Amino acid sequence: MPKNGRLVRIFSALEVANICGVVNQTAINWIRNGHLKAFTTPGGQYRIYAKDLAAFLDKRGMNASGEVLQVIIENANWSVLLVAAEKSVNDSLKDELAIRFPDYRIIQAFDWFETGSKMAEEKPGFILLDEGLPGVDISRFIHTTREDPLFGKPYIFLLTNGQSSYDVDLMLTNPIDFTKIEAVLKDVEKQNDAAVNA
Secondary structure, eight states, X not given: OOTTSOOOOEEEHHHHHHHXXXXXXXXXXXXXXXXXXXXXXXXXXXXXXXXXXXXXXXXXXXXXXXXXXXXXXXXXXXXXXXXXXXXXXXXXXXXXXXXXXTTSEEEEEOSHHHHHHHHHHHOXXXXXXXXXXXXXXXXXXHHHHHHOGGXXXXXXXXXXXXXXXXXXXXXXXXXXXXXXXXXXXXXXXXXXXXXXXX
């Protein structure tokens, strides 16, 4: 069960077909051909998690129905992934974020391998990335994170010491102005509330 206490919504192949306006066999074919991630019940029926349905719809440029959108928003992962190699920096940022944003779970990563693993496993809604972390092309990382539905299209905040031209949601310099982060988080929460109540 998710941390927020809500049950995870699971769709049948028939429900997916109805949402997408196709016949049941088409949805089954999407699953069998690897286009739509699903699992099978002990009785052999296909079941699809809301997050996987959302990724499928997004990848194909299809709009989510009101029910799917509401389920996705309700089960959104309100977590922040901190990516900084220096443990003292990472720990101090975690402590500050935990105080300022108690409703958000703070996840830490100290290298690129750990970052990829946590992104795939946790699908954080927000990533606070230290530009100084060596070993990867940051521009490519940002592009991949934004384009691959597997990662859930998180918001990316970049902690930089200079003038960077990366396409991120928020640039931050030291000392970090946490009010800027708060403004983005509140804006995202407001958009989600509006989508649920639409």
